[in-house]
Amino acid sequence: xxxxxxxxxxKFAFHPSEFVPFKDRExxxxxxxxxxxxxxxxxxxxxxxxxxxxxxxxxxxxxxxxFSRLKEASEAGRPFSMILGNPEPDTYIPxxxxxxxxxxxxxxxxxxxxxxxxDDQGNIAPETYxxxxxxxxxxxxxxxxxxxxxxxxxxxxxxxxKNINDYSKIINDVTxxxxxxISTSPGWTGHVAFVDPVSEFVRDDIEEWLxxxxxxxxxxxxxxxxxxxxxxxxxxxxxxxVPPKAATIGPVDVMRAKERIEVHALLTxxxxxxWQRMTSRLVTHGPVTPYVPSSMLQTKKTQVYISEEIAAPxxxxxxxxx
Numbered sequence: 001x002x003x004x005x006x007x008x009x010x011k012f013a014f015h016p017s018e019f020v021p022f023k024d025r026e027x028x029x030x031x032x033x034x035x036x037x038x039x040x041x042x043x044x045x046x047x048x049x050x051x052x053x054x055x056x057x058x059x060x061x062x063x064x065x066x067f068s069r070l071k072e073a074s075e076a077g078r079p080f081s082m083i084l085g086n087p088e089p090d091t092y093i094p095x096x097x098x099x100x101x102x103x104x105x106x107x108x109x110x111x112x113x114x115x116x117x118x119d120d121q122g123n124i125a126p127e128t129y130x131x132x133x134x135x136x137x138x139x140x141x142x143x144x145x146x147x148x149x150x151x152x153x154x155x156x157x158x159x160x161x162k163n164i165n166d167y168s169k170i171i172n173d174v175t176x177x178x179x180x181x182i183s184t185s186p187g188w189t190g191h192v193a194f195v196d197p198v199s200e201f202v203r204d205d206i207e208e209w210l211x212x213x214x215x216x217x218x219x220x221x222x223x224x225x226x227x228x229x230x231x232x233x234x235x236x237x238x239x240x241x242v243p244p245k246a247a248t249i250g251p252v253d254v255m256r257a258k259e260r261i262e263v264h265a266l267l268t269x270x271x272x273x274x275w276q277r278m279t280s281r282l283v284t285h286g287p288v289t290p291y292v293p294s295s296m297l298q299t300k301k302t303q304v305y306i307s308e309e310i311a312a313p314x315x316x317x318x319x320x321x322x
Contacts, residue, residue, distance in 0.1 A: 002026060019221055021189050021197035022282060022291040031281035035313035039306055043285055049301035052284050058263045058305030062183060063091055065261055067098045069181055074104050081110040081175040083182040083249065083257060085193065087136030087232060091183075096144035106151040110174055113137050113158035114184070114193035117243040122216040124161050124247045131232040134158040159214065159247035168213035171253050178256030185263050186283050188226040188275045190292035192262075194248035196220040197291045201251070209290045210299070213250040219243075226275060235269060251296055260297055265307035272309070273322075280310050 003023035006013045016023045040052050055061070066082065073080035084092075099106060116133050117125040127134045142156055157174070159167050171179060184192050195201050200217045203209040228239045254260065264280040267273065283294040284304060297304065 021220065021222075022286070022289065024286075027282070027286050028278075031285045032278065032314075034281055034285060036308075036311050039281070039284060039311050043298075045288070046298050047300055047302070050298050050304075051302070052304045052306060054306045054308060054311045056308055058265050058307055059091060061305055062261060062263050063094050063098070066091075066095055066181065066183065067104075069259070070099070070106070070109060071102065071104050073180070074106065074108070077108070079108045079110065079175075081112065081179040081181075083112045083114055083171070083179045083253060084137060084141070085114045085184055086133035087140070087230075089136065089140040092137070092141035093144055096141055099149060100144075100146045103146075104149060106145060106149050108155075109151040110155045110157065111137070111142065111151065112171055112179065112249075114182075115246050115248040116159045118216055118245040118247055120244050122245055124159055124164065124216075125243065127158070136232075164214060164216060164247045167247070168250050168253050171214075171249070172256060175256075178258055179253070180257070181259040181261065182254060182257040183261050183263075184254070184294065184297075185266065186276065186279050186294040188222045188279060189220045190279050190283050190294045191220070191223060192251075192254055192294040192296065194219065194223070194246040195251055195254075195293045196223055197293060201293070202290045206288060206290075210251045210255050210296060213252050214248060215250060216245055216247055218245050229268060251293070254296060255300060260300060260302040262294065262297060262302060262304045263307075264304065264310045267309055272312070274310060277310050277312070277314060280306055 002025045003015055004013050005016060005025055037054050039054055070080050113134050125132045127138060129135055157170060163170060189197050194217055196217055196219055198218055198220050200215060201212060224239055224242045227233060227242045228237050229235055233241050264276055266276045282292045286292055286295055288295045288298050
């Protein structure tokens with residue numbers, strides 16, 4: 001892997017900063033040139049059912065997919081299980097409203113939170129933590145569902161200090177082999193949930209990596225920086241306010257799921273700026289590697305939706321600042 005970056009016009013060369021997880025120059029140059037529907041073109045190493053679609057606004061499709069799968073299972077009297085990322089009020093409030101409007105019985109629905117913050121000692125945040133993922137999932141999804149339709153609280157699962165070492169086993173046992181669907185969106189490092197490119201997860205053997213279970217992880221610096229731009233932390237670069245660790249599902253929980261859906265549509269407060277634009281290209285068109293964790297989705301049946309804004313071309317704009 002060649003990690004020397006060279007400007008072809010000036011021959012200015014440098015190694016990326018040490019903390020940058022993925023440094024392959026040739027791959028970065030190749031994927032950087034992709035834009036628009038070029039991102040839909042299949043790579044020879046993709047799983048036959050790994051698909052990428054560029055579209056105007058993926059969120060309604062995500063909401064419709066989650067709702068249609070849940071409604072179909074409910075009408076058939078089947079259990080239904082979802083592993084969900086958080087915080088996503090703009091997805092989960094409409095989902096709850098659809099459940100209420102169509103009076104969908106959720107008594108056999110199981111919901112699993114992908115992750116939750118933890119302190120520097122690895123203690124997982126309680127559900128009362130306002131910036132927490134479980135707090136958001138309960139407030140904007142579970143408690144938005146009519147109590148007559150809502151799933152029992154014992155069907156709402158999330159990482160705790162008590163269960164984190166067994167969380168992957170709990171998911172596997174409750175779902176009898178894997179969740180019906182998992183919904184994800186890559187972070188700046190390309191992480192899926194909080195499976196970051198750090199020592200707790202990076203392995204030389206890909207199969208070993210893909211079979212790692214849930215655990216406490218020390219977050220990559222880029223993940224801390226990314227979340228300092230989130231509304232939960234004031235969107236102001238307040239990096240000291242972002243917890244340094246997290247509890248997260250493992251790659252094995254992503255691999256076991258029966259259906260995977262991933263959305264790439266994050267902009268910085270609705271501007272063109274997005275740390276996800278380059279990440280999206282590495283996730284979908286780079287190699288499968290623990291240094292870009294969401295690249296694991298290329299190995300399984302997965303539907304990736306990329307917004308037109310994330311698929312837009314980018315280059316050096318000399319007169320544009322932050």
